[in-house]
Amino acid sequence: MPINTFREDETTKEVIKIHTIKRLFRYMINYKKEVISVLLLMSIIVSVNIINPILIKIAIDNYIAFDNYNGLIRIGILAIIINLISMVCIKRRIIIMSKVSNEILLTIRQELYTHIQKLAFNFFDSRPVGKILARIIGDVNSLKDILNNSVITLIPDFITIIAVAIIMLLMNFRLALAALSMLPFLIFIMNYIQIKAHKRWQDFRNKNSNMNAFTHEDFSGMRVVQSFAAEGQTSDTFEKLLQEHKKSFISAFKLSNIFWPIVEVSWGVGTVLVFYFGVRLLGTGTITVGLLVAFTSYISMFWHPIMNLSNFYNQLITNLAGAERIFEIMDIEPDIKDVDEAKEMEQISGKVQFKKVSFEYEKNIKVLDDVSFTIEPGEAIALVGPTGAGKTTIINLISRFYDIQKGDILIDDVNIKEVTIESLRSQMGIMTQDTVLFSGTIKDNIRYGKLDATDEEIIQAAKSVYAHEFIENLEQGYDTEINERGVRLSVGQRQLIAFARTIISNPRILILDEATSSIDTKTERLVQKGIEALLEGRTSFVIAHRLSTIQKANRIFVVADGKIIEEGTHRKLLEIKGLYYNLYKAQV
Incomplete structure (x- = not known):
């Protein structure tokens, strides 16, 4: 464009x-x-x-x-x-x-x-x-x-x-x-x-x-x-x-x-x-x-x-x-809007299907080409592959941030174009590597995920991602004021707060796009425990370049050139000795 x-x-x-x-x-x-x-x-x-x-x-x-x-x-x-x-x-x-x-x-x-x-x-x-x-x-x-x-x-x-x-x-x-x-x-x-x-x-x-x-x-x-x-x-x-x-x-x-x-x-x-x-x-x-x-x-x-x-x-x-x-x-018509007879999305169980999905940001330049897969409720799916392969595009399409040019995307066997955007996205938790915090207190930023959350729920969400300890050590704790960029906090601390904000929304489908990329190894081990508890019973999509963080995923999709070229568990993909094997060996 x-x-x-x-x-x-x-x-x-x-x-x-x-x-x-x-x-x-x-x-x-x-x-x-x-x-x-x-x-x-x-x-x-x-x-x-x-x-x-x-x-x-x-x-x-x-x-x-x-x-x-x-x-x-x-x-x-x-x-x-x-x-x-x-x-x-x-x-x-x-x-x-x-x-x-x-x-x-x-x-x-x-x-x-x-x-x-x-x-x-x-x-x-x-x-x-x-x-x-x-x-x-x-x-x-x-x-x-x-x-x-x-x-x-x-x-x-x-x-x-x-x-x-x-x-x-x-x-x-x-x-x-x-x-x-x-x-x-x-x-x-x-x-x-x-x-x-x-x-x-x-x-x-x-x-x-x-x-x-x-x-x-x-x-x-x-x-x-x-x-x-x-x-x-x-x-x-x-x-x-x-x-x-x-x-x-x-x-x-x-x-x-x-x-x-x-x-x-x-x-x-x-x-x-x-x-x-x-x-x-x-x-x-x-x-x-x-x-x-x-x-x-x-x-x-x-x-x-x-x-x-x-x-x-x-x-x-x-x-x-x-x-x-x-x-x-x-006068600009929203590209993404509810159809005339859009219905409310009922509580999601978590089944996700891509049926021959093709997508392009610019005309005649395909980012995804005829992609198909089915995710069962509760599965944890990892997406790996080279930069620009189409991993982030897949999770953006699930949340309907863009509309596809060809194919269908279904959640619980319902086409996402047939439900209201608000009822769809309200059941998803999305956390990206670009952490955005708003001016206000830390408590306000966590509560953004659930506007009626109590102080106890906020503290519990912070504890689940091991953010409670560093927040309590701040001069005013959860009432510490931060600006829109959160410059008083480290990059890792900002991501932990954003993670607590995602957790408190209690999403049915969880999307983590390089969510732990800026957290040090020690902190990441703690956060991984919180992630494992969060992923239980939820369908999740995790994008990570650090392959050590996704080895426990139910399935790993290897994305390259707009297609899923490999699929399987960590062990199975190592046995195949394809692109995933080469990526893993390069990191190890």
Whole structure:
């Protein structure tokens, strides 16, 4: 499969922008009451803004012109009251929309996170973790301004523009045409800019994703970086990515920043034309001074929302690339999912069958080729063979981490594709050589295998793998805090904790993939006793390169070139003197 690294930009499918916008705003359906209340508040605010110039006109033409100070005071008090009401409405609308936009962001992030957890391993195999994090965190955060301003800017300002345009046309048709003369030019230029700007913001998102991917990869492997004194090399790589990130941002921002000067120029030209024609009309008696003053106020009220809308439009173009990247992930169908009529897997007894199974990660490159075998309940099966022979693939297919291209896999005579994934995997215990611990206490990490486990069950699980003694010797015992990598513990200690976590889940089928590879020989002898007790009555699959650990297995499968080429007990395979014999002699 193609692998995307921090050195490559992600490819984003071209989608119709209006579809992305509709899909994004669909999240507001669950907040109808809040949105309606904000719109009502905005209607009050807009009404006050529209009334203010009319009050100025009345004050000039009806009161100031005739020295009517009592009337001027009354209209001044009215203006103060309605503007105070407007201020209260503004504060309230900000609080409501901030809450709504944040809750929508939480919903989108949760949906994205939940969806990603359902995706198959090949999704994670094909891209760095840092690029996935960039979508969950950065791209989701970029949507906040769009969601917030869509209600408090888009709808009210659009209504304001229409209302003010109508009022201006009614007040004086010729002055209104002069004020609006630059609008067609503005619309044309903005449409041209958004096409170019959107592509540049997509590029910026990709560069940001590349930088996140490298940072995550570098910090995760910091021990290796420092061990090889490669800090200078990684710093150079980061600086290169940072420069690409900076250049892409400047390129996109320069183009997007043209929005405001164009609006201001259009605003200024429209205002000049209004004053030019307005002053000439004053001499004809067609308009009054109050009307001209009110008209100039309406010009500001007309172009200021256009400035806001152009700002919102700019935000939309800037951040729409983030929404596209989010929805692109959400639209990926999980390769591994329950069929429509999937049933719950009953308690497994442990019979496992492979019937002519073939599998490939990449097209036309077979990893398993026509593999068949039957495992009886309670059997302990060891898988040995060269690296890349297909051993780990076999156990991944049993857990249905991948779907096969050909053949059938049955557990207790039931095809694993016919049961729910959760009911299947919940009855399996899987432990690999890549030990993953989570930040928290040792007790929390063991309890991860059984969330309702008591402290007594946790201690018993640790004792069964001989981890109890070293845990008790830690400063805070089972309550010792560890980080996600467990750096305070040795590799062997981390594996013992992971082993206790697997044991406490009480699996019906146990899978151990090089589970004791990092445990010293003395500790391994102790753990082997725990393993033997654990394997009793359970079907188990053990992958081990140290052949001394699997001699007691019921059967040993020798895997090479995607096939099982030898099968039998340790003694029988030595008698055959095939590949297993050669591997064993090489180790001995």
